[in-house]
Amino acid sequence: MTTTPGRPRPRTRLIATDLDGTLLCSGGTVSARTAAALAAAEQAGVQVVFVTGRPPRWMQQVSPHIGGHGVAICSNGGAVVDVRRGELLESFPLRxxxxxxxxxxxxxxxxxxxxxxxxxxxxxxxxxxxxxxxxxxxxxxxxxxxxxxxxxxxxxxxxxxxxxxxxxxxxxxxxxxxxxxxxxxxxxxxxxxxxxxxxAPGVTKASTLARWCAEQGIDRSEVVAFGDMPNDLEMLAWAGTAYAVANAHPEVLAAVRLHTVSNEQDGVAAVLEQLLDDQAA
Known part of the structure; x- marks a missing residue:
């Protein structure tokens, strides 16, 4: 994991992570280490939001692997879904x-x-x-x-x-x-x-994540985001802290200052473990 010294960042209140190519391993599963890191984050009071290009119906595939974590922003910001109940909470359709x-x-x-x-x-x-x-x-x-x-x-x-x-x-x-x-x-x-x-015009992962965070009273400086592809760029630019996984698209690696190891090496978990340790200290 690559980091750069600087001013202390605000306490993290929300983790926003892409799924395919970022959090999920090949085959669309979550490793035991990553599942444990997500659970530890929520136990520490850090909200976990999945921010994905997948449509809501595709969340059925991964819900057994990602556990009972609450919210997914799907279709690149087009829909917000309650993962636990499979319920569509809000949508921003293309006319x-x-x-x-x-x-x-x-x-x-x-x-x-x-x-x-x-x-x-x-x-x-x-x-x-x-x-x-x-x-x-x-x-x-x-x-x-x-x-x-x-x-x-x-x-x-x-x-x-x-x-x-x-x-x-x-x-x-x-x-x-x-x-x-x-x-x-x-x-x-x-x-x-x-x-x-x-x-729809103006609808991206970033726009819907920003809306969700505003409703929760969470500032962008309190958000840590993870991604790997061009559809993640707006979200990674918006979040207070952003990481690209090592297997990310070259444009993403060039645009994002902080990098972690690949999805197959549990890159999101590696950052979460360190972040939680730091916040517990």
């Missing part, structure tokens, strides 16, 4: 007209782009969208974006619009999409494949 405008713009600039939709009722996709998705073996709506989002269509309260391209470099795809449609929505990525994650 239908904005989603359709983004789809039109990206199809024009990046031919071959196809779309999928995460919303309270589940997910839907265009026929060309073939990336495996958890639950894709279940019955779900399939059709053109205009039909799925249109009057009478199933998609309402859109947490996140997904845009997939068959062969572009993921970082080049992100840059082109932001140039083309960044004025219409928040566009980011967290996958190793050419797959974009699109939220």
């Amino acid at each position: 239908v007209e904005d989603a359709l405008a983004v789809a039109t713009a990206l199809r024009t600039r990046l031919p071959g782009t196809s779309f999928a939709f995460e919303y309270p009722g589940g997910f839907a996709r265009e026929p060309q969208y073939e990336v495996p998705m958890w639950g894709s073996d279940e019955n779900h709506p399939i059709g053109p974006a205009e039909e799925l989002l249109g009057t009478g269509g199933p998609v309402r309260g859109l947490f996140k619009l997904l845009a997939k391209h068959p062969d572009l470099d993921p970082d080049k795809l992100l840059a082109a999409a932001r140039e083309t449609a960044g004025h219409l929505a928040e566009i980011t990525r967290s996958s190793p494949i050419p797959l974009l994650e699109i939220s």
Whole structure:
């Protein structure tokens, strides 16, 4: 773990951590060491909030591994979920007209782009969208974006619009999409494949985390955040203290001053153990 001397930081009151590639090991599990560190943090009165690109329905996969910790900010800020009860607490949906405008713009600039939709009722996709998705073996709506989002269509309260391209470099795809449609929505990525994650304007991990912390009376200086991919950058910049795991995207490693070891080496736990020791001293 790399640290830099400086002024004493405020007492930590909230841990905000990404899941995939940051907290979770390969296969989407949590190591015994990390589970113990999370439990110790909560026992010490430090709130743990998972801040993830995963949609709310994907939290079912990891809830047995992350234990009874309370809140998850899902879909890059698009939804807030009570993990214990599986209850949607709040959402910040992408408007239908904005989603359709983004789809039109990206199809024009990046031919071959196809779309999928995460919303309270589940997910839907265009026929060309073939990336495996958890639950894709279940019955779900399939059709053109205009039909799925249109009057009478199933998609309402859109947490996140997904845009997939068959062969572009993921970082080049992100840059082109932001140039083309960044004025219409928040566009980011967290996958190793050419797959974009699109939220309502102004909705990011940082915006929803900031809102949650304000409701809890927690200042940003009292937040320690962890991440690994471009969709974490706003959150890492907002938090009073931020760490990139060693396996993070190069842009994240360059932007974040403090680094810890990789997710496979329990990088989040390593920091939490030291932080709790320091606060107990």
